[in-house]
Amino acid sequence: MTLVQLAADAELSHPFLSQLERGLARPSMVSLERIARALGSSQLELIAAAEQTGEETEVAATVVRSGEGTRGHYAEGEARMLVQGIRRFHPMEFTGANESFGDYFVHDEDEFLHVVEGAVEVDLGPQGVVTVLPGDSLYYGGGTPHRWRSVAPGGFRLFVVKEKPKHL
Structure with missing residues (x-):
């Protein structure tokens, strides 16, 4: 999906999404919701993905304690x-x-x-x-x-x- 397509689907401007992509702007919760829905995702999944880096986790097991988790x-x-x-x-x-x-x-x-x-x-x-x-x-x-x-x-x-x- 191109930025132009995402902008149209999210009803946001292409320049705004370009600024987001380059780290020059921060989305409001409303904008983040629009972007998430246009991608068939959720705000939470976008936030969690932004916190992660690298490839799929190789570790066989991990624990998330009750007070943890995005x-x-x-x-x-x-x-x-x-x-x-x-x-x-x-x-x-x-x-x-x-x-x-x-x-x-x-x-x-x-x-x-x-x-x-x-x-x-x-x-x-x-x-x-x-x-x-x-x-x-x-x-x-x-x-x-x-x-x-x-x-x-x-x-x-x-x-x-x-x-x-x-x-x-």
Whole structure:
């Protein structure tokens, strides 16, 4: 994807993205969200990728303690990355309390979610809406439009595993 294509998809100016790329500007959270959505990713994944350098992590095992892991905005909630380094999968802990659906997310990567606490309705676009309760899991393939909301006040906590976007 060229900067011109990304600028059009993110509804941002090409000169602004060029400045970002060269480290001459910093994106607002709104701009970062637009860029992430245009790339089929999330703010959190972009931030985590910016913190990493080099090739895929060669170490067979790593530990991320409960107070560790990159944290940030993800969809209508907050998430914490549960791995360090460049990995093939992006497991994360996601918490949210939104009782209304936000915008659809669509990305090329498959995604798996498991409900730890609360109950969630997942709108899968043309495939319909499914309610996922504590202990339930849901898997959907890349290209599936999806968005989540809490079934009841009090919010929810999910374990989400997404394939690493090819561009990160």
